[in-house]
Amino acid sequence: MPSLGELIAPRRLGTDFRWLLASSWTSNIGDGIALSAAPLLIASLTSSPLLVAAGAMMQFLPWLLFGLLAGSIADHRDRRRLVMLANGSRAVIVLALVIFLATGQVTVWVVLATAFLYGTAEVFADTAGSTLLPMLVRPADLPLGNARLQTGFLVGNQLAGPPLGAFLFAIGSFWPFLVQILCVSLAVILISRIARTPVPPHDPVPAGAKAHPIREGLRWLRGNAPVRTLVIIILVFNVTWAAPWSILVLYATEHLNMGAVGFGALTTASALGGLAGTASFGWLERHVSFATLMRTCLSLEVLMHLGFALTTSGVVAFAIMFGFGAYAFIWGTISTTVRQRLVPLQLQGRIASVNMVGVFGGLVIGQLLGGLIAQAWGLTAPWWFAFAGSALTLVLVWGSISHIAAAAPALDAEGSPSKP
Template identity: 55%
Template sequence: MNRLVEVAVPERLGRGYRWLLASSWTSNLGDGIALAAGPLLVASLTDNAFLVSLAALLRWAPPLVFGLYAGVLSDRLDRRRIVMAADGLRAVVLVALVALLVTGHLPVAGALVAIGLLTVGEVFADNAAATIAPMLVQRDDLVLANARLQAGYITLNNLVGPPLGALLFAAGHVWPFAAESLLVAAGVVLVSRMALPAVPAASDRPAGVRHAVVEGLRWTAGHAAVRTLSLTILIFNFTFGAAWSVLVLYAQQRLGLGPTGFGLFTMLGAVGGLAGTGMYGWLTRHVSLGNIMRAGLIIETLTHLSLALTTSAWLAGGIMFVFGAHAFIWGTTSLTVRQRAVPTHLQGRVGSVNTISTFGGLVVGSLIGGVLATQIGVTAPFWFAFGGSAVFVVLLWRSLTRIAHG
């Protein structure tokens, strides 16, 4: 067993990193359960496409609203305590949600409010957690450390969690959220065992929140690789958000899938992510980061087109598998380039700029997706995503090579 642990999480990464990894994996399993159960809960309370897309909006809007402030807090306060406090509040919200479900008094508005509050807590927890690994491991070990964290995210949040959440939801609407509350609380306990080195003294930081935010924005704008990543993520989440905001309705109405089928459908993306994990090392040794990014954006564009055309659940599942591999490769590249490039005292703020880029696109896209699905049909957001992505690939094609200098 000790040898297996050493292979999976080498001792050189440190005890603190092992506690971080255990907490991350535990919390990710809970979040993965909610990934399927959340949309299913809203869809069980209403069949209004706009309200279903609003649930996606409430998962994506809080990072846009609170992301920059979360970055400032991560650079100023104890990052471990931020994770503990934010996830502790999420556990409380989940307990309240469970109570409303048990008593049968949960309206659609209550479910939407709960989704919003859970996401607000996640914004602060995730921003702080993303800055911890560079504090615990050496720069040359960041690829390995991030790969282990991402493998847990893919396996538990995307692969195991969604089908488990769908199965628990089918057994009873309360069960997935009760399970998530326990897992999130366990993650708090695990991260509490970790000790962090000191961050730069307060006198080294800007005096006000506004100055701190501006410093993070200015640094991002001045670094070619990180700037290109943020711009690309913003643009492509604009189209991605339009399509994925109604994914649960697409699976039900276009592919004829029930709750369990929807969980398995999303799980195929996670399986693809695991495949991307296996090939990532080979890719980065043989293909430039710029060309990896170019190929990934072509794959994403064709994903939207293929899903708009097909009515076959099997073919759509294959498409999700390929998309999942692309998503892991993209995410790992983005995270490692950013962590290696950004100074420790700016990790939170520059990470929050990336969060703003991610969720800014998702928020706008989800609103467009909800309107298109309501007025035209459930495939309309996918056609919109295909057209927009194709245009953006052409516009961004030459600038994507800048990432190779990260």
């Protein structure tokens, strides 16, 4: 019978992958602690809804400002060291916040500035970190590797971290941030153990020509129909997803009459669904094509919006949210795997950053639309908008999904298939 370690990180993925996985899981626990502790800290310092909302916006703004730059840097530097430097910076930034808390000098503006600086460092850490897996495992093992990394996000960031952060905050406002520093620092130590992370090859540039890394990445994306379509799908579905999610707390407490505890339980149901998706992913990967899985996940997204628009039952909402967590995990794992297979190693950082800019850009646009739609037409209107928008998008890209899933693997700078 295989050991627990072999089940979580099979030996064939290599020792370097295990160090990457341990670092990612540890970092996700720290981020999950901050996910609940940071809003609690801001709310303890101000009653202004605008300032509270600004705290959430600090998570997205650095991606829109620095995402493409981070991708370009990740494609031209030692990616492992870049992750270490960015995570080390995050630990120092949070340490400064702890000092303000311990001395009683903290203000809401200090917290917002910390959130922005922390988010900026996170952009560089996540962008470079997302490029490491294709450099460490064989292409055939990318689905399993991504599934294990996603599991750490679900358990650490969504399930274990937030309640731990709230508990520590109740003991003392600086305690969750101290634990976060320990987690991020340990993540730096763990990823430093990775031995094999060569600097990716540079873009081939004609003699006498001036290199424009970001422009080259965008030009490659524009000319690659499968990856370009995948990025557009992710952008549009994040707009439609974020519209109703922006008013989910009001929908849950006022439309479904679930109360604050019920609202919190909805997000827990989503995380539990994600774990169910984790458990089933291996079987699905072996027995169902990626194209079928991608179409199924997007179709379920459309039906989820319709279900929320129609239901007035909290029990039904829990069931829908559980299903959402399951298929969202599967979609995230597959879409990441497909993108990593199709993008050359020297462009992984830039294309990943464009993808993330699309994700967070979609969230910002969707949240704005959701608030405006709910204000004008009621709390279920954003769900109808999401249903109509996602259904139309799915119809338009239905045929393209087969081409995305079946596209040929990327070639590296020398014209050979990219491989670790």
